[in-house]
Amino acid sequence: MDPRLIPLPQSPRPTDLLSSQLPTPNSSPPPSPQFSFLSPAARAWFLSTMATAPEELVRPSPPTPQPLFSNDFFEVRSSPKKGMGAFALADIPEGTVIMTEEPLFRTSPVQIFWTYDALSDEQKRAYKQLACWTGVEDHKIPAIFTTNRFDTGDGIGGIFLESSRFNHACHPYATCTYRWDEAANLLTFTTIMDVKKGEEMTIAYTSKPETLKKNYGFDCDCPGCSKPEDLEEGAAGVVGGGEGTDGGGGGIVR
């Protein structure tokens, strides 16, 4: 198994969490002033029903999920309204390289089925866990490709399992940029501003936020897009982006 992939643990059942804390049907019921209006026999019967039906009566809060991936700088975990996302584990200064990653594969859109078939079972499982927007492609395999690929030049897109978990914010609100190095076979992520511990780290998928809905299935809610007056002033959301090529609506928008 790829050591960079840390699978999410199964959530324990409520009964696993609580079995040691619950009274058994044979144990003496604890004194309960709340039920003093019942006769001793009725009280014993009532409390015994509580011991045999714990799931309905006691609801533990769910355990905190483990991150999908982490390094010294960030972790990948659930992001409000955005599936997974990358969150800073410390205050990170501008200009810090936070990750380099090799591709799972690189291919062209027309070769995606052939490339997918050549993956190992484990790689196929990892690929199929990535986000999937079917608005552009009906079939799951090419849909995952268009949702997650980074443009690596000459019409070739790369799939990078951790890099793909970064959500979008428009320039100048995106906190990171990325650069593909063909010779090194590495995608490098660098912060382009100071990032506070706990903050979600983002990249700009495109310099054309109006294409996000069609290509990725969401409307951008970054501060620039949620303030139309800023856009009119040309201050945000419509210029710049990452160092990747912006295909502008064709699906390869990074």
Ligand SMILES: C[S@@+](CC[C@H](N)C(=O)[O-])C[C@H]1O[C@@H](n2cnc3c(N)ncnc32)[C@H](O)[C@@H]1O
């Ligand atoms: C490359 S994935 C990013 C990681 C993804 N959130 C995940 O769970 O793996 C792209 C998808 O993330 C979601 N996404 C990214 N940026 C978003 C944003 N700013 N607002 C809402 N959803 C976003 C969309 O569902 C989009 O199709």
